[in-house]
Amino acid sequence: MEYRRVTSQILVGAVVVLLGVVLLAETTGIYDADRLLVYVPSLFVLVGLFAVVASGFRNLFGPLAVVIVAGGWQLVALDVLAPETVFSLWPVLLVLFGLSLIAGQYRARAVARESDFLTSVAVFGGRAERSTSKTFHGADLTAAFGGVELDLRDAVVEHPPATINANALFGAVEVVVPREWNVRVDVLPILAGAEDERPRREAEHDEVDLVITGFALFGGVAVQD
DSSP states (O other): OOGGGSOHHHHHHHHHHHHHHHHHHHHTTSSOOHHHHTTHHHHHHHHHHHHHHHTTTOOOHHHHHHHHHHHHHHHHHTTSSOHHHHHTTTHHHHHHHHHHHHHHHHHHHHSSSGGGEEEEEEESSEEEEEOOOTTOOEEEEEEESSEEEEEOTTOOOSSSOEEEEEEEESSEEEEEOOTTOOEEEEEEEESSEEEEOSOOOSOOOSSOOEEEEEEEESSEEEEEO
């Protein structure tokens, strides 16, 4: 299996299955899993780090937030830090969120033409964007307690794959693409959903036209046509 085929969603699923097996062994009395359960937060730290690397370091906020929260949880579980001490550090997540928005603007300006890279942020509201670029490069989409929709049906990817970084926090990001596009969704979902909702076709080309990375917490990232 190729490295890039091991997506964040597959890894999260594997961690959940592993956790379920350990809990089953505990509840049925087959094995005393208390010693193993102490290190459960470390599994989510690894998932967050994997998501950062798998996205080519383009997707930072969501995975790093998972690393920080799970890391704090692990320190509490090991009695290294008190719960109130870890909780007092929650503003770090706001700092990360702000830095991710700044990074999105930086990436947009790094592209030769701004029309080729789109940024959109919706906080407690909704945004609807549309790109008609014939050399579409990618986008940064963030929805926090709101929704963002990006319509790419009139866009063309000259040098595939284009990359969209989508972050949904208590919100939704929807990407509308041409039906013939081959889209790979590699979003890290935590109590959320991320999927390509388009109907399947009999014939699909192998080349990936669009890669969607990102993070979803109590929200969703969806691809539609």
